[in-house]
Amino acid sequence: MSAHVQAVWFKRDLRIHDHRALYLAAQNGPVAPFFIAEPELWQQPDVSHRQWAFVTECLGELQQDLSTLGLSLRLEIGVATDVLSMLHERLSLHTLWSHEETGSAWTYERDKRVAAWCRQNGVVWNEERQNGVIRGLPKRDGWAARWERFMAEPPSPTPESVQQAGSPSHAKIPTAADLGITPDPCPLRQTGGRRQAVQTLNSFLTKRGETYRTAMSSPNSAFEACSRLSPHLAWGTLSLREVTQATNKRRLALKAGERGTKSAWRGALTSFSGRLHWHCHFMQKLESQPSLEHANLHPAYNGVRGGPGDHTLYDAWAKGETGLPFVDACMRALIATGWLNFRMRAMLMAVASYHLWLDWRRPGEHLARQFTDYEPGIHWPQVQMQSGTSGINTVRIYNPVKQGFDQDPDGRFVREWLPQLASVPDAFLHEPWRWEGAGQVLDKAYPLPVVDHLAAAKQARQKIWAVRAGSTYRDVANDIQKRHGSRRSGVKFIGRKRKPPKNQNQLTLDF
Numbered sequence: 001m002s003a004h005v006q007a008v009w010f011k012r013d014l015r016i017h018d019h020r021a022l023y024l025a026a027q028n029g030p031v032a033p034f035f036i037a038e039p040e041l042w043q044q045p046d047v048s049h050r051q052w053a054f055v056t057e058c059l060g061e062l063q064q065d066l067s068t069l070g071l072s073l074r075l076e077i078g079v080a081t082d083v084l085s086m087l088h089e090r091l092s093l094h095t096l097w098s099h100e101e102t103g104s105a106w107t108y109e110r111d112k113r114v115a116a117w118c119r120q121n122g123v124v125w126n127e128e129r130q131n132g133v134i135r136g137l138p139k140r141d142g143w144a145a146r147w148e149r150f151m152a153e154p155p156s157p158t159p160e161s162v163q164q165a166g167s168p169s170h171a172k173i174p175t176a177a178d179l180g181i182t183p184d185p186c187p188l189r190q191t192g193g194r195r196q197a198v199q200t201l202n203s204f205l206t207k208r209g210e211t212y213r214t215a216m217s218s219p220n221s222a223f224e225a226c227s228r229l230s231p232h233l234a235w236g237t238l239s240l241r242e243v244t245q246a247t248n249k250r251r252l253a254l255k256a257g258e259r260g261t262k263s264a265w266r267g268a269l270t271s272f273s274g275r276l277h278w279h280c281h282f283m284q285k286l287e288s289q290p291s292l293e294h295a296n297l298h299p300a301y302n303g304v305r306g307g308p309g310d311h312t313l314y315d316a317w318a319k320g321e322t323g324l325p326f327v328d329a330c331m332r333a334l335i336a337t338g339w340l341n342f343r344m345r346a347m348l349m350a351v352a353s354y355h356l357w358l359d360w361r362r363p364g365e366h367l368a369r370q371f372t373d374y375e376p377g378i379h380w381p382q383v384q385m386q387s388g389t390s391g392i393n394t395v396r397i398y399n400p401v402k403q404g405f406d407q408d409p410d411g412r413f414v415r416e417w418l419p420q421l422a423s424v425p426d427a428f429l430h431e432p433w434r435w436e437g438a439g440q441v442l443d444k445a446y447p448l449p450v451v452d453h454l455a456a457a458k459q460a461r462q463k464i465w466a467v468r469a470g471s472t473y474r475d476v477a478n479d480i481q482k483r484h485g486s487r488r489s490g491v492k493f494i495g496r497k498r499k500p501p502k503n504q505n506q507l508t509l510d511f
């Protein structure tokens with residue numbers, strides 16, 4: 001066997017297009033592409049069957065795509081370092097290639113063990129960047145310009161023909177049962193794979209995206225009007241650079257072709273581009289501070305939440321049985337589809353954190369499992385932001401009844417996901433406890449509210465304000481802002497003192 005075998009470890013980059021690790025490996029010797037299905041990873045509390053199901057579809061297409069280059073994907077089940085030892089014994093690895101992964105604490109620790117294994121075994125491990133996240137970033141200044149530069153670079157070419165290292169593998173894609181993953185029915189889940197990813201991108205940029213700006217907030221329109229690229233970005237069937245460049249190309253075409261005409265497209269694609277920046281902006285936070293998956297970003301919130309009623313409240317929230325119709329409809333839609341738009345994700349997290357006063361970790365894990373697009377680097381900073389524990393973001397206590405009337409005014413969404421409320425008149429659908437006939441439905445087909453949402457929000461506001469009024473709160477928040485805050489936005493505490501508002505409603509906005 002050649003002394004220069006290049007092993008390519010596919011992780012959250014399940015494509016051959018704009019795949020820098022594969023491109024560079026192919027230039028350096030015969031290639032052994034492999035994917036490791038790690039049983040221990042798939043037992044972690046933040047992952048689920050629906051995600052594995054999506055991944056298997058991606059792997060099926062990756063196998064096909066690699067075969068067009070003359071490569072055969074090895075599918076190994078086991079512990080990463082054991083798999084590497086086995087491959088090394090058979091193929092005598094020279095270099096290991098992969099993309100950098102901003103993963104969970106579990107994958108971070110695993111990668112440290114892989115790095116140690118490589119050192120011990122004299123194998124070079126090259127980890128390539130695949131998005132705007134910068135490893136070992138000392139400070140945030142200049143980050144946005146570096147993001148732009150990275151996204152403007154030409155995509156890595158797909159190698160035309162590559163020499164396979166070792167004999168072809170005929171292994172089947174492991175099933176969820178092989179990995180001991182508990183079934184998690186998600187009948188309306190998005191389908192994985194490169195073909196679907198490209199189709200989704202094209203349909204968004206040419207048809208579905210026009211109403212993005214106005215339609216993204218309501219769950220009645222968001223399923224169609226949002227790009228729905230998130231699981232493809234999370235598992236890497238598309239690179240963020242491909243999406244960014246396709247978006248820029250479309251913007252230029254629109255600019256050239258629609259001079260003088262009014263179109264929602266331009267605004268839509270500007271907003272969408274902003275979201276593509278956010279993708280990496282949030283991931284950078286976890287990359288720079290992995291502890292934020294488990295610990296409050298602002299330590300003033302340590303021990304603030306939690307109480308004896310937690311289990312019952314958590315269960316009601318997680319099953320979509322809080323008795324707050326819009327919240328429950330969102331949760332049930334999420335369970336059945338694996339996706340929810342941003343505003344509704346934020347509302348679910350805010351209701352758990354403020355109205356139910358739950359510590360964010362368990363609700364955060366529940367949401368992570370429900371999302372086919374679970375991306376730790378976006379998820380955990382968002383969970384902390386929506387729980388108010390980041391210390392640098394505006395506290396947003398969503399009013400779930402107002403959200404219902406604003407985002408689902410005709411009750412279509414609630415009626416779809418909560419058919420047991422069929423007899424409730426439209427005017428009371430989002431607060432059925434106010435209907436004179438409530439006794440026919442509540443505490444029978446549908447639960448009574450687990451909390452008085454207005455009183456609970458008021459109490460939460462007071463408790464949050466008490467934390468924020470602490471003497472060192474602002475100084476710590478300043479440090480967090482310096483480390484993680486966007487240089488364009490964010491709560492700017494620096495250099496000015498804020499007095500407690502006379503009306504506490506001003507502190508926390510009821511969106």
Ligand SMILES: Cc1cc2nc3c(=O)[nH]c(=O)nc-3n(C[C@H](O)[C@H](O)[C@H](O)COP(=O)(O)OP(=O)(O)OC[C@H]3O[C@@H](n4cnc5c(N)ncnc54)[C@H](O)[C@@H]3O)c2cc1C
Nearest residue numbers: 226227228229230275278279342345346373374375379382
């Ligand atoms: C509590 C909470 C948890 C979240 N967890 C995840 C997660 O695990 N994975 C995930 O991809 N997104 C997460 N988001 C962000 C956002 O809700 C989703 O990215 C978006 O709904 C995905 O749908 P889309 O691809 O159609 O988005 P679009 O609106 O079409 O946006 C395109 C892409 O931009 C990025 N993006 C959009 N909104 C955000 C945002 N607010 N922050 C960071 N990136 C963004 C995503 O990569 C998204 O795919 C979370 C938001 C909240 C409030």
